[in-house]
Structure formats: structure tokens, C-alpha cells
Amino acid sequence: MTHTPRTTPTDAATPTARDLARQIAVISALGFTLVAVLVGVGGLGGTEVENSQGGQLSAQGSFLAPAGPAFSIWSVIYLGLIGYAVWQALPGQRGSARQRAVGWWIALTIVLNGLWLVAAQLLTIEWTVVVIVLLLIALCITFRLSVLTRTPRAGFLDALLIDGVTGLHLGWVTLATVANIAAWLTGVVPDSWADNATAWGVAVLAVVAVIGLGISWRSGWRVAPALALAWGLSWLAVGRLTGEPQNTAIGITAIVVAAIVLLVPVAVAGLRFLLPEHD
Template identity: 25%
Template structure:
């Protein structure tokens, strides 16, 4: 276990900003920023690609696993594993952007919230690249500590699509003259392509499962729109099959190489 003296300033910074982020999320649910809650603004700018409300409960799992990671990198991870120090700066920026997004979205600064969402996404991509490149951390340990970021990146990937759709609706921007249902079908297809790309590039089987969760929730939220419901459910099934097949194949390859 680490001693306080062996923990870098960057890791302590991650701990501090994580606590601030949790506090900001609590305030966004229990205190009215600018006279309204996150849920109220989300309902106000609801789009056909917005998942059903229950889907957002995934934030609880994200913060729970991320909290476990923060505890580990601060109090248990060996100073020899400098991957935690390399990840700290983009993670701190991510947590700051996360907190600012809450204020921007609740205050209906939709364009600013979309920009902050892109910052959150970009920092998570940087973190993921660092995990993929790292060769020092034992594989069994890397799998465990990557799970929070797999969940986080997966949900933020979906949230970015939703946030940009909200921005399009807010600015009354008719993308290429497409109807909103057509836009939803296209964006869910893009999401599937992204999920498969990340799966193949990083061997991360958790990431696509977040899309499956989100797509089912999109279908639930659109009971009267058959095209969207069928597209979302269809892609969810396709992703689940691809992910399961990839997982089984990887397990078989490991057995052969063992």
C-alpha cells in the first residue's frame, strides 16, 4: 500500500477534483441552478434520440467504479506504475469539464455544454490511448482499473451524440434537410460503427455494452416511433452479438496460447 509521501501531487489532484465532481453532481440534483434541474432542462430539450430516464442511472455505476479507481490510484497503486500519473492530467481536466457541463447545461448554455461534452469525450479518448499503450501494468490489473473508463467513455460517446442533437434542435438547424427520425437512425448507426471500432482497436468488451444499454433505452423512450424503436433495438442486438462473439474468440485464443 502507498504511503502519503509516495503519492504524487497529480494523484492527489485526481482525488480532490473527483470529490468536487461528486459534490457538483449532488447539487445538480438537489439544488436548483438557475431555477431548474438537469432533468428539467433535459425534458425541455428532449429529442428522439434521448434515452428513457432510467438509462441515466448508469451514472451511479460510473461514479462508483471511478471512485474505486481513484481510491486505488491514491492509496494502493505502486508509485512504479507511472501510468496513473500520466492519466492524472487529462482526468483532472475531464472532471473539471464534467462539473462545468452541469452548470452550463442547467443554465441553458447549450452550445457551451456541447463544447464541454466534447472536452470530456476527448480527455477520455486520451486516457484510453494511455491504457492501450501501457506495458508496465499487469494485464489482470489493467483490466480491472480500465472498467470505470470503459463505462465512462461508452456513456459519454452516447451523451455526445445526444448533446449535439439537442444543440441542433436548440439552434433549429435542419441537418442536410433530414427529418429528426432519419437523423436518429443515422446517428445510431454511426454509434454502432464507433462501438465496433473501439472494440477492435482496444479489445474492450465493456464499451459496446454501454451502447446496448443506451439503445434499448432509446427504444423504450419512443414507443410510438416504429422506425426508431426497431432501429435502436436492432442495433442493440447486433452489437450484443458482435461483442459476445469477440469475447468468446478472445478467450479461445488465450487458451490456445496458454
């Protein structure tokens, strides 16, 4: 049997001015977002995110908001984005086909991340919903492109800083989008809808389970998105079972969904490792 040789994504073509522009764009995007982060944590005269929008974006803003410690995952994501920005700026990455495929998209996701913080500070909550939905779409495209251009020979840093960081970002923003929309709806729907909050919350979490498994399936059962999604769901459960507003049914459902979205891709990935496919 003959095999057609594949070109690895790390094979570098002759760098162009557009490649340099891409590297600069990623660094510039990160600089913008890090300033927005400083404002979003209360520095530079800004208001902490949980206190903006009248508290609607806090851990108590809706039945689908994760407890406060869940947001520590942003530290991991931002460190990963910093690592990516430094790595992709190296001369050896300038003409990389892999960077050409995903670099501009990663820059877009970084900018949208910062724009969400700006919207939370300066605009109405409806705008935070618009921005986070755009961010989720951009992350889906970025992660899909990452998967399509991935080969086993791409290297550890490639896997960590592109697949890993983008996957974590996607998994977390998937749940953050649900929480953001829930926070917005909590402030605009009639009070009578509160009687059905439990049913709606459980139904939405069931949809999250389907989305989480869909992301894992479409990405070849990569685990990074599932890790972030399960992390957020676990803290959502903590918030509903031990914090305010309390809701036992939603809390227990969140635990079940967290287990599903994490254990299924881990199990499939494990089986694929133990039972590799043969040509």
C-alpha cells in the same frame, strides 16, 4: 525463440513530487464533480438536469434521448470513479508507470464531467455541447492510453478501476454526446426539418454503430464501452417505442444497433479466449 521481457505497468519507480500532485489532482477533481452532481440532482439549490435548459436535456428533449432509467448508469460510473480515486491514492500506486500514463487524463475527464453539469446549470445548451465533446475526446485518449499500457499481469483492480470504469464512461458519453447534440439541434433547426427527423435519426444511429465497433476494435475488443453504449441504446429504444416523442423506426434501429455494438465484441472476445493466439 527468445522473448524480450516486458516491464509491467504496476512496477513502481521512485515516487516524485509530480506523482503526489497527480494523486491530489484526481481527488480534487472528484470532489469538484461530486459537488456538481449534488447540484445537478437538485440539491444545494440547483435545478435537476432534466429540468434545466428548458427541458431540452430531458428524456423527451429529442428523438435520440434515452429514457430516464438509462441515466442510472451514472451511479455505477461515479462509484467506479470514487473507487479509482481511493485506490490510486494508495502509497503503492504513487510511482506506478500505469498511473503516470493515465492518472492526469482521468483527472481531466472527471473535471470535464463536473464542468458539463455546471454548463447545464449556468450556461446555454451550446456550451454543454462544447464540454461534452471535449469530455468524449479526453475519454478516447484516456481509454487508448489504458489499452496501450495494459498487460495481463496488471491485476484485477487495475483492470476494473482503469479499463472497466473508463470504458463504461466512454461508452455512455459516446451516446450522451449524440443525445446532447440532438437536443441542441432540435431547438435551433427550422421546424420543416422535423419532416426528416426519422431519416436523420436512423442515419445517426448507423454512425453510432460504426463508432461503437471502432471503439471496440481499437481497444482490442474490450467489452466495457459496448456494455454502456448498448445500455443507453436500449433505453433510447424504450423511449421512442413507449414514451414521447414516439418514433417506431428510430426505436427499432436503436435495438438493432445495441445488439450489434454489444454482441460483436462479446463474440470476438469469446473467440479470442477460446482460441488464444500462439507465438
